[in-house]
Amino acid sequence: MSDKVYVFDTTLRDGEQVPGCQLSTPEKIEIAKELEILGVDIIEAGFPISSPMDFNSVIEISKAVSEPTICALTRAVEKDIDFAADALKFAKHKRIHTGIGASDYHIKYKFRSNREGILERAIKATKYAKKYVEDVEFYCEDAGRADNEYLARMVEAVIAAGATVVNIPDTTGYCLPEEYGAKIKYLKDNVKDIDKAIISCHCHNDLGLATANTISGVLNGARQVEVTINGIGERAGNTSLEEVAMILQTHKDVDLHTNIQSNRIYALSLLVSKMMRMPVQPNKAIVGRNAFAHSSGIHQDGVIKHRESYEIMDPADVGVPQNSIILTARSGKAALKYHLERLNYDLSNERVEQVYEEFLKLADEKKDISDDDLIVLVDGKLPEGGFSFENVQLSYESNGQVTSTITMKVGSEEMTATATGEGSVEASYNAVDKIIGEKVNIDEFLVQSIGDRSDAGKVHVRVKYQEQMYIGFGVHQDVVIASIKAYIDAINKIASIKNKSLAGTV
Structure with a gap:
């Protein structure tokens, strides 16, 4: 049996921090229910002390779902933790996620403190959260730029204080995959009792490396990934749930698995995009409009003959009904014939050649060729009516x-x-x-x-x-x-x- 990687979805917390994309409590509940069906293990439902609506959303999500662990975010502040515990009172499985900065950038400039002072606050916050819940996750903010030796001290200290999960965020998206993976390995090799806690990856996409860093972390021993639907989040976004899930599903050789029901990914991607009024870029991996679209004649011919020639995933595996053969000036006769047959035309090879010549002329004038265009090319006009x-x-x-x-x-x-x-x-x-x-x-x-x-x-x-x-x-x-x-x-x-x-x- 392969190792399980726990999926911690933070669409409703970190993902919702995108300016102008805030969700109402009923919208959050609807997404949370879909995340439960999708198979995520943990839902980070909000930051309770940040606003009355966030506090209420955590309460209502806790009531609405029963299988995933419901997680509430806090700072390393007792009042924050009190609010989180209160908001989680109806959760069947509850987790408090507390933490503090681990890099010298944060220690010196954000907290105006020193390493020892921050370490004391980390231990105190973990012990205080442990009074409320058994499952405590501690985040070492900006761990991506933190000194590894000091980071290891912090991780060891919070595990001793009761942390069950330790989050190693690349908060600014700074790390290279090899660097981030080595950081996780360093912790695995140098932290006493590291096996008493799960190491979690929380990577941002400022340099476009969030997914690569997360996978590198997992390959070096992390067993939780913190992700969002469509990769939404602050600045350039977070690690994309669908990308991590499908990488692990596609690369069976790495012997790791999640509980994600991948055929529900696309529908949830559309729901989140609609509710947050945030369109998915067409070339977005897995869920973008063009993710399974082919316009090059060579690619189209290969896909028509044998799908796996150019597709490493079956579109149906992520809930996309079918791939798309897009007609453009770069399309070949195989793609044209494919669409003509779809339109119920049974033409001789000679007639296909004639239509293809006219098609190329039209395709040079237009970006895309529609079904109406093909009907006119073959019949000379569109059907009456409409x-x-x-x-x-x-x-x-x-x-x-x-x-x-x-x-x-x-x-x-x-x-x-x-x-x-x-x-x-x-x-x-x-x-x-x-x-x-x-x-x-x-x-x-x-x-x-x-x-x-x-x-x-x-x-x-x-x-x-x-x-x-x-x-x-x-x-x-x-x-x-x-x-x-x-x-x-x-x-x-x-x-x-x-x-x-x-x-x-x-």
Whole structure:
């Protein structure tokens, strides 16, 4: 049996420190429940003394989940620890996470103290937290820049005082992977009773090395990783949960494992992105829109013939329904034929050659080729009919419900439907679904503001229909209308592929 690596998720604490991305208590509870299903071992629910809402969030998360350990952060201050203990009173499994700076930068400039004085405070805080809970984690802040000999003294002292987990943060993201791994090994080799505590990695991404440093720490004996969904966090962010989990899952030779249910990663990534209003960069490893997308003809041909030629993970392993073969000027005939067959075209090789010549000319003019473009290349025109947006009227209730009345043209016929939802976009999408007579599942929804108006935007929506993914775009000075247009754009692509354009037949 391989060694277990404990996953300590701090999305709701360190991750939420991103400016402008704060979560409400109900939102935190929803994410915490999903983290529990994902299989994380510890959820750092907040910093209770920092605000009344953080204090309440730790209480409510403690009530809402039962399997993971619920952790509350403190400084090495008795009042902080009192607040944390009080906030954790309903947790089935509870941990207090206290600590203090370990580097001379922090000791001299932040605390205006000396090494011995800081050591005394570390021991005192650990013993005080131990009065409340058995499970005490101690963080040696800025350990990445700390002197290893002094760091070892601090670690040894807090373990003797009762710490069950010792966190070795690369707080500023300074370390190189070899350097950070050597620091963990030094502690393993030089700290008395080091086996009485779990060593934890908490790495920041200031130099883009958070995941590499965390893996290096694990390979040198650390058995807990402190991570966030999508790698969110202060400054350049924290170590990404999905990256660490999939590295360990993919590299079976390292003989380490986590309890993460990897097929739930993508859905949780989307949820966190939506709730924190923080889009995931397209090229983000594991969960980015382009993580399983192929546009080079050589790569496309290889993936179509045998997926593992260019993919070391099955998209389904992380909850992505399928990879994407993107048509661009760099695509080859194999990719074109793949998409033509997906659109139910059975063309001879000679006809594919003819379409390919026209495709290359069009691809030189456009960044991406859509399904509509392919239909026009083959048939000379789009099918008659289609859906188009006409008008929307919104009304808002005191209970937060929104009513949306949508008018659309279906071919030459005008149709109207009314529906409700918890927001303007949800209500409008529900009304559109009434008109088309079928529910279409939203897989991804991203908004980008444009111009000087806060309500203007570009909307990207990806929907799933019969195991296929379709992308729609919308732009408007009103972001709700942009959202509706994006949704209808995706639906039109489904209708074009199915060669249907009447209400109720998408």
